[in-house]
Amino acid sequence: MAAQPEAIEPAPTRLPRARTRRPRSAGPxxxxxxxxxxxxxxxxxxxxxxxxxxxxxxxxxxxxxxxxAAVAAVYSTTTFVRTNAQQAAGxxxxxVLLFSAQSxxxxxxxxxxxxxxxxxxxxxAFGFDAINxxxxxxxxxxxxxxxIHRDDVINGKFAAGIxxxxxxxxxxxxxxxxxxxxxxxxxxxxxxxxxxxxWVAVTVIYIGFWLAFAMLCSVVMRRAATSALTAISVWLVVxxxxxxxxxxxxxxxxxxxxxxxxxxxxxxxxxxxxxxRISPGELYSEATAYLLDPTVQSVGIVxxxxxxxxxxxxxxxxxxxLLGWPQAVALVALTVVCFGAAYVVFMRxxxxx
Amino acid sequence: xRSKSSRPGRPASARRASEHSAGERVHDDPTRGANDSxxxxxxxxxxxxxxxxxxxxxLDVRAGEVFGLLGPNGAGKxxxxxxxxxxxxxxxxxxxxxxxxxxxxxLEVKRRVGYMPDEVGFYGGLTGRQNLRYTxxxxxxxxxxxxxxxxxxxxxxxxxxxxxxxxxxxSRGMRQRLGLxxxxxxxxxxxxxxxxxxxxxxxxxxxxxxxxxxxxxxRGAAVLLSSxxxxxxxxxCDRVAIxxxxxxxxQGTMRRLAExxxxxxxxxxxxxxxxxxxxxxALRSVEGVRDVSRDDHDxxxxxxxxxxxxxxxxxxxxxxxxxxxxxxxxxxxxxxxxYMRYFAKEEAxxxxxx
Numbered sequence: 001m002a003a004q005p006e007a008i009e010p011a012p013t014r015l016p017r018a019r020t021r022r023p024r025s026a027g028p029x030x031x032x033x034x035x036x037x038x039x040x041x042x043x044x045x046x047x048x049x050x051x052x053x054x055x056x057x058x059x060x061x062x063x064x065x066x067x068x069a070a071v072a073a074v075y076s077t078t079t080f081v082r083t084n085a086q087q088a089a090g091x092x093x094x095x096v097l098l099f100s101a102q103s104x105x106x107x108x109x110x111x112x113x114x115x116x117x118x119x120x121x122x123x124x125a126f127g128f129d130a131i132n133x134x135x136x137x138x139x140x141x142x143x144x145x146x147x148i149h150r151d152d153v154i155n156g157k158f159a160a161g162i163x164x165x166x167x168x169x170x171x172x173x174x175x176x177x178x179x180x181x182x183x184x185x186x187x188x189x190x191x192x193x194x195x196x197x198x199w200v201a202v203t204v205i206y207i208g209f210w211l212a213f214a215m216l217c218s219v220v221m222r223r224a225a226t227s228a229l230t231a232i233s234v235w236l237v238v239x240x241x242x243x244x245x246x247x248x249x250x251x252x253x254x255x256x257x258x259x260x261x262x263x264x265x266x267x268x269x270x271x272x273x274x275x276x277r278i279s280p281g282e283l284y285s286e287a288t289a290y291l292l293d294p295t296v297q298s299v300g301i302v303x304x305x306x307x308x309x310x311x312x313x314x315x316x317x318x319x320x321x322l323l324g325w326p327q328a329v330a331l332v333a334l335t336v337v338c339f340g341a342a343y344v345v346f347m348r349x350x351x352x353x
Numbered sequence: 354x355r356s357k358s359s360r361p362g363r364p365a366s367a368r369r370a371s372e373h374s375a376g377e378r379v380h381d382d383p384t385r386g387a388n389d390s391x392x393x394x395x396x397x398x399x400x401x402x403x404x405x406x407x408x409x410x411x412l413d414v415r416a417g418e419v420f421g422l423l424g425p426n427g428a429g430k431x432x433x434x435x436x437x438x439x440x441x442x443x444x445x446x447x448x449x450x451x452x453x454x455x456x457x458x459x460l461e462v463k464r465r466v467g468y469m470p471d472e473v474g475f476y477g478g479l480t481g482r483q484n485l486r487y488t489x490x491x492x493x494x495x496x497x498x499x500x501x502x503x504x505x506x507x508x509x510x511x512x513x514x515x516x517x518x519x520x521x522x523x524s525r526g527m528r529q530r531l532g533l534x535x536x537x538x539x540x541x542x543x544x545x546x547x548x549x550x551x552x553x554x555x556x557x558x559x560x561x562x563x564x565x566x567x568x569x570x571x572r573g574a575a576v577l578l579s580s581x582x583x584x585x586x587x588x589x590c591d592r593v594a595i596x597x598x599x600x601x602x603x604q605g606t607m608r609r610l611a612e613x614x615x616x617x618x619x620x621x622x623x624x625x626x627x628x629x630x631x632x633x634x635a636l637r638s639v640e641g642v643r644d645v646s647r648d649d650h651d652x653x654x655x656x657x658x659x660x661x662x663x664x665x666x667x668x669x670x671x672x673x674x675x676x677x678x679x680x681x682x683x684x685x686x687x688x689x690x691x692y693m694r695y696f697a698k699e700e701a702x703x704x705x706x707x
Contacts, residue, residue: 041491044487044490044491044493045491047490048487048490052476052478137474137475137476137477138470138472138473138474139474139475139476141440141468141470142468142469142470142473142474142475142488142532142535143491144440145438145440145463145466145468145470146463146488146491146492146539147460147461147463147464147491147492147493147539148460148463148491149460350441351435351440351441352431352435
């Protein structure tokens with residue numbers, strides 16, 4: 001339904017604008033000094049929303065939160081990386097360890113794990129009141145009565161949210177990289193840069209899923225508080241109880257008897273893994289493992305016999321990207337499904353409550 | 354506070370529109386010039402399940418006039434407005450606004466129609482000027498034109514002093530006036546105002562009504578306003594449609610509606626001092642008087658019903674008899690009365706007057 005009405009308008013005629021007020025007629029072809037620019041209404045909305053996000057209190061809180069987590073994680077990882085640096089001098093992959101490695105002596109999880117944990121909050125924060133906020137402020141009727149398509153509203157808001165998320169993540173990734181420069185003196189190679197960039201991109205998609213989910217909540221629920229609570233509780237359930245739930249489901253569907261054969265055990269484990277891959281968190285952590293640890297060759301089920309046959313090696317970045325590609329595509333698909341649902345529901349809603 | 358006069362280069366067509374704004378001379382005949390109506394609705398209908406929110410509505414609003422869509426809450430006024438803007442689809446019927454069908458070409462309609470919703474809202478964290486600027490950008494108004502236009506509009510609605518304060522510090526009346534400015538940002542040829550005076554104090558109402566009148570008469574825009582506060586808006590409406598539970602029960606100028614109601618009769622309210630018998634006798638003796646009754650609340654007021662000629666002759670006849678007339682008013686001119694009578698008629702099931 002996008003650009004269909006534009007076709008009706010005759011070719012754009014720009015009248016000279018020597019005077020601010022032109023003779024007026026009620027007929028077509030007159031639109032008060034408006035330059036003809038079909039489409040693109042979402043950009044104006046994204047512009048404004050992005051400005052709102054960047055100046056908002058919630059952005060400062062989240063940057064502070066994630067910045068603190070980053071500093072804590074990276075600081076504790078530093079010692080670990082230092083000892084590794086002596087063994088693995090000259091090899092690639094040291095730089096990305098700063099993102100992905102957890103110091104064995106520390107309780108603080110790795111930076112990438114923390115981002116996977118806290119990232120969804122970022123998405124939820126930018127999305128939970130996207131539409132119902134406009135409704136409760138009573139700005140929605142005014143907004144949709146401007147010459148924009150209705151989907152410009154939701155598209156613009158999603159684009160602004162993604163841009164804000166990308167901004168925050170890039171800032172934090174650069175912060176951590178800077179830390180590596182100054183504290184450890186590690187200079188990243190082109191491979192390392194490619195890995196970090198790919199990881200930031202996957203993270204943006206992952207957080208984009210939560211943004212889309214929070215926007216779906218904001219379309220369906222009338223109150224911003226209900227929508228925020230729903231989004232956060234789903235996030236908690238998926239993060240904390242996903243493995244529990246998939247375990248129960250796998251045991252029910254593919255039971256493991258008292259004296260299981262290897263096949264039965266593998267079938268059960270495989271089913272549990274497949275089920276857990278519905279969860280965006282699982283997909284994201286798998287993609288992260290491939291991208292930020294060049295030694296990872298598989299995140300699937302590896303039997304000891306296979307393990308011994310595998311050569312421990314450092315994968316080139318193209319190989320890691322290839323391994324993480326299915327997870328990235330699945331994340332994109334989940335995000336698209338979620339945003340699509342929000343889009344469809346929003347387009348069918350009445351403007352009035 | 355207001356800079357109504359400072360409009361350079363006002364086109365001749367707009368000036369002409371303002372000249373014949375004086376009352377009911379404008380467009381008395383609903384069939385005349387139906388082609389130049391800027392808003393036209395034919396058998397516009399909207400159903401919500403079994404409920405008929407709007408029932409075969411016919412409407413014509415022309416450039417340069419203020420048209421009042423009047424009726425109680427829940428009569429279907431906002432539903433009608435949303436259909437005219439293309440924000441809601443009609444179940445049946447057809448509308449045309451500024452030359453376009455709102456269902457098929459909503460963008461073309463929205464480009465030309467300034468709309469102020471009922472209980473208009475703004476982004477509280479942004480200033481009044483920033484809110485208007487956002488609207489201007491959504492309308493793709495050229496950057497160079499935006500700032501002067503915003504300053505002009507903010508001055509017109511009397512918000513120049515507070516334009517750079519966040520809207521969350523505004524009173525409801527200020528928000529409503531900002532809403533008017535917002536509707537005018539796109540320099541519209543049609544302006545639709547949903548309940549424009551509800552939140553404003555009596556002093557502010559007069560200002561807002563003045564502004565609404567100038568939108569139609571000076572800018573030459575067609576103004577459609579909806580309201581349930583009849584006594585407030587009756588002064589600005591060139592024509593009205595009385596709208597009760599989805600149906601238009603009467604349409605036309607106020608005088609026309611009054612005449613329709615009264616037929617060839619006229620009812621006058623007269624204020625006379627003196628003994629009741631004497632006054633009543635004097636009133637009954639005037640030629641053309643058919644009925645005389647005393648007002649229920651004020652014993653010094655009398656209601657006189659009679660032929661149309663009474664309106665001109667009654668005062669003269671009474672003065673000739675040496676009676677001091679201190680009050681004389683024609684009843685039924687008041688929109689409230691018209692509306693109450695139409696509403697009562699509709700309720701009693703006497704069919705439609707329109």
